[in-house]
Structures are given as C-alpha cells and as structure tokens.
Amino acid sequence: MSRDDLKATFFAECEDLLEQLSEGSQEMIAGTADDDTVNAIFRAVHSIKGAAGAFGLENLVTFAHCFETVLDRVRSGDLVPDTDALHTILRSGDMLADLVELAQSDSTEIPEAMPAILDKLNELSGAEHTAAAGADAAADMDMDGGFFGFQPLILDPIDEDEPSETMAEAGFRIRLTASSDLFRNGHDPVLLFSELAALGQIETQCDLSALPVDEAFDPERCYLNWDLTLRGQVAEDAVRDVFMFLEDLCVIEPIGDPVAVGTAGGDPFPVEAAADPASVDISPPRVSMDESAPPDPAPAPIELALSAETGAPARAAASAEPVDRPKGPAKAAAAVPQTTLRVDPERVDRLINTVGELIINQAVIAQKLLEMGLASNSDIMSDLDDYQYLARELQEGVMAIRAQPVKPLFQRMQRIVREASDSLGKEVVLVTEGEGTEIDKTLVERLAEPLTHMIRNAVDHGIESPEKRVAAGKSALGTIRLSAAHRSGDVLIEIADDGAGLNRKRILEIAVSKGLIPADAKLSEPEIDNLLFMAGFSTAEKVTNLSGRGVGMDVVKTAITSLGGKVSISSRPGEGTSFSISLPLTLAVMDGMVIHAASQTLVAPLSSVLETIRPRPQDVVPYGREGRLLSIRGTYVPIVHLGNLLGFSCGDEITSDNILILIRSERSGHVALAVDEISDQRQVVVKSLEGNYGAIEGISAATILGDGRIALIIDTDAILTLAGDLGRDVALIEETQHGKTAAMV
Amino acid sequence: MARPQQWSEDDVLEFVTLKAGGQSYCIEITQIREIRRWSPVTALPQAESAVLGVMNLRGAVIPIVDLAARLGLGKCDASPRHVIMVVAVGDKTVGLLVDSVSEILSVSGDQICEAPAMGRGDVPSSILGLISIEEGMSRILSPSVLLPNVLREVA
Numbered sequence: 044m045s046r047d048d049l050k051a052t053f054f055a056e057c058e059d060l061l062e063q064l065s066e067g068s069q070e071m072i073a074g075t076a077d078d079d080t081v082n083a084i085f086r087a088v089h090s091i092k093g094a095a096g097a098f099g100l101e102n103l104v105t106f107a108h109c110f111e112t113v114l115d116r117v118r119s120g121d122l123v124p125d126t127d128a129l130h131t132i133l134r135s136g137d138m139l140a141d142l143v144e145l146a147q148s149d150s151t152e153i154p155e156a157m158p159a160i161l162d163k164l165n166e167l168s169g170a171e172h173t174a175a176a177g178a179d180a181a182a183d184m185d186m187d188g189g190f191f192g193f194q195p196l197i198l199d200p201i202d203e204d205e206p207s208e209t210m211a212e213a214g215f216r217i218r219l220t221a222s223s224d225l226f227r228n229g230h231d232p233v234l235l236f237s238e239l240a241a242l243g244q245i246e247t248q249c250d251l252s253a254l255p256v257d258e259a260f261d262p263e264r265c266y267l268n269w270d271l272t273l274r275g276q277v278a279e280d281a282v283r284d285v286f287m288f289l290e291d292l293c294v295i296e297p298i299g300d301p302v303a304v305g306t307a308g309g310d311p312f313p314v315e316a317a318a319d320p321a322s323v324d325i326s327p328p329r330v331s332m333d334e335s336a337p338p339d340p341a342p343a344p345i346e347l348a349l350s351a352e353t354g355a356p357a358r359a360a361a362s363a364e365p366v367d368r369p370k371g372p373a374k375a376a377a378a379v380p381q382t383t384l385r386v387d388p389e390r391v392d393r394l395i396n397t398v399g400e401l402i403i404n405q406a407v408i409a410q411k412l413l414e415m416g417l418a419s420n421s422d423i424m425s426d427l428d429d430y431q432y433l434a435r436e437l438q439e440g441v442m443a444i445r446a447q448p449v450k451p452l453f454q455r456m457q458r459i460v461r462e463a464s465d466s467l468g469k470e471v472v473l474v475t476e477g478e479g480t481e482i483d484k485t486l487v488e489r490l491a492e493p494l495t496h497m498i499r500n501a502v503d504h505g506i507e508s509p510e511k512r513v514a515a516g517k518s519a520l521g522t523i524r525l526s527a528a529h530r531s532g533d534v535l536i537e538i539a540d541d542g543a544g545l546n547r548k549r550i551l552e553i554a555v556s557k558g559l560i561p562a563d564a565k566l567s568e569p570e571i572d573n574l575l576f577m578a579g580f581s582t583a584e585k586v587t588n589l590s591g592r593g594v595g596m597d598v599v600k601t602a603i604t605s606l607g608g609k610v611s612i613s614s615r616p617g618e619g620t621s622f623s624i625s626l627p628l629t630l631a632v633m634d635g636m637v638i639h640a641a642s643q644t645l646v647a648p649l650s651s652v653l654e655t656i657r658p659r660p661q662d663v664v665p666y667g668r669e670g671r672l673l674s675i676r677g678t679y680v681p682i683v684h685l686g687n688l689l690g691f692s693c694g695d696e697i698t699s700d701n702i703l704i705l706i707r708s709e710r711s712g713h714v715a716l717a718v719d720e721i722s723d724q725r726q727v728v729v730k731s732l733e734g735n736y737g738a739i740e741g742i743s744a745a746t747i748l749g750d751g752r753i754a755l756i757i758d759t760d761a762i763l764t765l766a767g768d769l770g771r772d773v774a775l776i777e778e779t780q781h782g783k784t785a786a787m788v
Numbered sequence: 789m790a791r792p793q794q795w796s797e798d799d800v801l802e803f804v805t806l807k808a809g810g811q812s813y814c815i816e817i818t819q820i821r822e823i824r825r826w827s828p829v830t831a832l833p834q835a836e837s838a839v840l841g842v843m844n845l846r847g848a849v850i851p852i853v854d855l856a857a858r859l860g861l862g863k864c865d866a867s868p869r870h871v872i873m874v875v876a877v878g879d880k881t882v883g884l885l886v887d888s889v890s891e892i893l894s895v896s897g898d899q900i901c902e903a904p905a906m907g908r909g910d911v912p913s914s915i916l917g918l919i920s921i922e923e924g925m926s927r928i929l930s931p932s933v934l935l936p937n938v939l940r941e942v943a
Contacts, residue, residue: 396847400847403847691831730848730849734848734880735850735880737936737938740833741833747849752844753841753843755830755832
C-alpha cells in the first residue's frame, strides 16, 4: 500500500468516524447519550487525530486535540456539558468535518470559524490547554508516527470496569503443544480433558495449523495443538497434577489477572500462580475444533483470549474481562459493528454494467430464438425463462450493493438546520425518520443539494421566528421532520415543517407581479402552491444569504426531475408546509416507452409520459404556418414533431396519423410529441453518453435494446426547451387557457 | 529529414496501417483496442457530419467517426466490407470507420519523418509524422483528430 492509498483509506475511515461523531453528538443533544456514546465520540475524534498526525495534517491534529481534551473531561465526568457546551461540541464536530474535507483537498487553509471554536473548546477544557499545547500535540504525533500513542486511552474504559470483580474470577489458560512423543508415550488428550473437566468448566480449541497435508504426515505422531481455557476456582496444583507427565509440552497461565496478561507481549504465559481453594464443578468436556465448531456464545470470548498471544494490547485487555458475567459478552457483541465490506464503487459499477449486459444479452437471445420460430412451450424457451429470472435476481442483488442508507445524508441536514437556524435567530430542531431506508448511492449523492436547499427553505421561510410562534400559541422551538420510506418501488422523502404554512395571497401577488400568471387568473390552492416551483419565483421578502437567492424551488424541482423523481407540496395555514419527493430506487434502470420517430428508435422516460393519444383528424389544429396544436379536453397543447426536432427528419408534417405522446415538463407545461409508432414499454438499462461522447441537447442517455442496437433516451425537459420557439408562439393561448391546463394535471 | 520530437531515435514502435479515403494512415498499436466489422449505428442528433452515430461495444456506448470525412477526404459509404477500428484516446474510446486495415509496421524512431507543414488547414496538424512503406508512405494520425469535435477540447 502506498502512502496515497493509506491516505485514501484514512479519509474513507474519517467519513465513518465523522458519521459516528455526528450521530453521538445528536444523541448528547437529545439527552439519550450514555457513557458509551461519549466514549464513542471520544474515540472517533481520537482516531482521526492519531491518523491525521501520521499524515502530518497539523490543523486537523491541533483541532482534534483540543476537541478531544474537552470530550475527555466530559467522559471522565469532570465536565457536565450544559446547552452551551453541547452546542460547542456540535460545532466542533462540524469544524472537524470541514478540516477533514480541507485536508482531503490538500489545503492547509484554516477555516474562518476555527479560532472562535478553539477558544470555546479551550475555555471548556480548562486554562492549561491552549492552542499551543495543541500544536505540541501535533508535533508529538508526527514524531512517534501517531498510530500507537493513543492506544492506551482506548483501554481506559475497560480498566475502570470494576477491577475487583475481575480479580476475583479465576481459571487457567493452558496451551498444550504437539509432540512426536505424545501418543508414543501413551498419552491420550481426551483423558486429560476429562480430568480437567472434573476441575472446572473447560473450553477447548484445537489448532490444526501444524498438521501436514502432504506425504510428510506420520500417523503415529500428534500434530495437534490445544488451547484450553479452564474456568472456575481451581488450585493451580490441581491443574499441574493433570499435566504431571507433560510439563514440558504445556504452558499453564492463570487468567483474570490483567497485569499478567498485560505483559503477554514478551512471555506469553508466565507461570505465576494464584492458588485458590478448589471448588469442584463437573461439566462434560466440550471439545470444539476450529473448523467444525458451531458458533455458540462461548467461543467468542475464547477468541479474544487467544488473540492475546498475537500481542494486540487492546484485545489483551479485553480478554481480562470476566467472561461468565452475562453483561460482558453481550456488551462486547453490541460493540462489534456489523461487518461491512469497503469496496471501490468502481468495481460495483463494473459489476452493475456487466449485469446490465447480461440482461441485454438475455433479451437478444430471447429475440433471436423467437425469430427462429421456436415454440414458446419448448424446453429451451422455459430454460430461457429461468435465465431471465436469474439475470433479474442477479441484477437486484448487485443493485443492492450500491444501495446506501440515507442516514449520512440526513445527518448532514442536521448541520444545515443548525447553521441556518443560528444565523436566522430561530430555534429549530430536525427530527429524522426512516434513516435506514436505502437508496442508490448516486441518488444519495445527488439528493444532497436539493435537500439542503429545501431544508434551508424550511428554516428560512417555513418556521416562524420564536416570537411569532409564541404569539400563535405554538412552542418557540420549531420542528422540521425529515423522513424517508419505501413506497411501492419508489423512495418517498418528506420534509415537513410546523411553521406558518404557505402565504398563498403573497404567492399570488408575487406571481402576478413577476408576470408569471395573468392578474385575473383563478387558481385553486394546490395550483397556487405549485407556483413556488416556477422559474424565477422567490418569496423571500428580503434576500437572505441562506435561501431566496432567486434560484428557489424550481431548481430543486429540476434537480429532482433529473433524478427521475417528482416533488409535490402541501400546506395548511398555521400548521406548516410539507414537501414530498418520490424517487426511483435506482438510476441504473428506468421504465421507458420505446418509440419510433423518423425511422429512429428512441426511448421516452415513462415517468414523464402522461398519456398517449391517437388523435382524430379534427383534434390536430393548424396553428401558424407549420405549427399544430392538439385539442384535448377543451385545452390546446403544442405538438412537436420529435423527428424534426432532433434533426432526424426535416419538415415532416404532423398529421393525425402520428401517435401523440403527451409529456409533462416541470418548467413549461405540457407538450405533445408526434411520433410514428410506439412499440414497447420496458425497463431499460441507462448508459451514459457522456463517457465517450458528450452531452447532446434533448438526449439524456442511451440504452441498449434487445437487438443489441443503441436507442437514445430523450430528455423531456430539454425537448421542451428545444421546442421553445414553437412554445413561445402558443404561449398566448396557453396563458388564456392556464386555468384549464393546470386543472388537467 | 527531421524526426518528430515525441519519438527518440532508438524507440522501437509498432503501427497498424489502415486505408481511409484511399490513403494510407497508421495508428500506434498501443492505442488500438480491437478491430471489428461495420454494423449499423444509431444516429445522434446535432452531431457533426463525421460522427456517424453511436455503437454498442459490449455495453459501452462509443461514438463512430468516419475517418475519411474527418480528414476531409469525403464521406465514406459504409458497408459490411468496411472496418471499425476501436481506439483509445486518453480515457475515451472511439470507433473509426475505415476502408480496411492493412498490416502492422515495426519501425524504429529514426524511420519516422516529420510531417511537412502545408500552409493552413487542419489536415497537416492531424498528421504527426510519416513512415515510408513499400507502396509509398503512411501518415501517423494524431490522436486528437480521432475524437469527435465535442471531445476535442477535452483531449
């Protein structure tokens, strides 16, 4: 591993650690934190500091050091954090995240807010800790390589853990080594084990590593090594008696003595005795082999014990913990995180691509077999069905690898709420639900920006000032609820505030004053709410630096739409506003309608198709020189010839022979696309065009059809922009018809 | 004749020669990913005339450039007899429609001559150097000329 690789690993780990940190600080704020939480936060900061030191990231080390000092005081009970202190801890977590980000971009810049936070931290950590001390720490970490300096600290909580009880527990660890003479001298390990079992509870672990697998195997020789753990209050002499004739072959070591284990590095099994009055507790010997032993609760502590031999100090101390105490192992199990795999996303992407290929390949084979005229009940066809089923199964499995819980994303929003409410002087708490909901990694990434914007909006526009809230009879503390859930193949994300609700009168006024709607337009309440999503709409009466930069909700809507999602709004005066976003589970496949226009095969995303229409001749109305309008349910929608628009054909006329696809655009109402034929509706694997070519206006991506040919996926929003000239012509009609058009949605 | 800078005298190089618009060109062998038969492509809207469309190369969408058209030698009337050379330029993969692929040339750096400057126009800038072969000479194509215009700024 090169240094760069190590650094990449460090940053990847930082992400996890920062997540733990943010999670823990949230718990502290919520008052649900226990000692473990504080320890976890401390360890996270500490690990970041340690590794940062190894890479010479001084800013990070300095800051982490000060932060850690405060956390250490909280941990030891020296400091009981008040609201202010908790606030500083949260801030410090954010700052640490910023510093990690800066370090990642190789910047040594010191964030503006850092000195202020450092001052606060120093205040909390007591006078003796100054920034200079932090700098010293940075230097220290650098010199001794950083990685080992902090390990004893990790052990602290365990050492404090009721040492008297640890000492009271007795038992022995015995290692019996293989010898050529074991069998020859008439020894039988099983007999030894039964004798031991008569003394106390015995656990046996057989080490097969010395067993030769080739012709070197000698059947008369014993190749097995045993690690035995004898528990109970047993006199050492009694144990030694059992092994009387095998003294050279075994090492006997009392357990439950942390000091003895602590020195394990040099001499693994010191033979000092701690003789206790013998107490007999007969239980049958349990011999478990590494390979075959069913993992019952007992082996776990043994593994910890064995790892003492490898000299890992942290584990060694853990093994000193009494095992019979029910709390011990249970706690250890809880502390061990679910094992996860860190995989380069590129590899997963490659896998997804290959699986996509497999599915296409399956479709190709299916099509070819059909063309060969095979009966659909023939064997090969039913095998093909299996193939299809397996391929889909595989695809789902691979997609699941990419799925990520929305938790980190939601946690980032906590920070947004914190910062936004601080700068606006509001009191807002963010409640998150369904954090475990998993969605595609790309979606998580691309949701961050729109979600940030919406959360800021909710704090800025949704939640009222504390005074207003109190005056309205509500708690001064505003609540924003952010939730995620799976809903019939989609992911539903909701952002709800308990603020004043939308000021519809004001929205109407703005829309009229900005010329977005005619002054005499009669709009229903949902229609008014939806005006928020129109381009160039911003309700902020004064432009704040948070939201109201003029980009507003239309950008959010565009971003969500580009992810294949939908966003909707609902609001009740005095009770709050809620936005719901529904998103597809993945971007890698989507439902599409396969269409033909000007002898090209294209795919229209099903999410934007409202309906397909085979018009009667009288429904297609000439408009201007070449324009055509579709008369549908009393309203007029411009018709765009898709082939002409994309340049596949030139000057083809729109007739009632064309099939019309009514598509919805987020920005400019509806449009009907004239195509020649609709051939299929199917799931398509989305392939980027930008990898080897570039962006094409009107085309969002490509896919591969059953025959192996590429079909382009149309970008409905861009299509409408392309059709802009035509759109302007009919804008007049649209406007007068606005009420009806909107009602049609 | 002067030798182009990018090759030193004792480099041993291999080029694949090809015919496009009736002329011989060559591309360094390390750039070539595979050679396949022409198959119909999917046309792209708003594409330059030299870009015929995109093709499915085992799941990757790659643009197909008509090399003759790109070099100003007239459009090639694609038929199954024509050949697609899949080449890698930087991190992009592009298919080149050519008349035929002829042979592999093994030359040393001192056998490469600098392309003479020919006034204005971008054809000479697309040639990195010349190699004498039996039936005349082969022109070494500059990698950037192989890319569709939309990608040329990137490369």
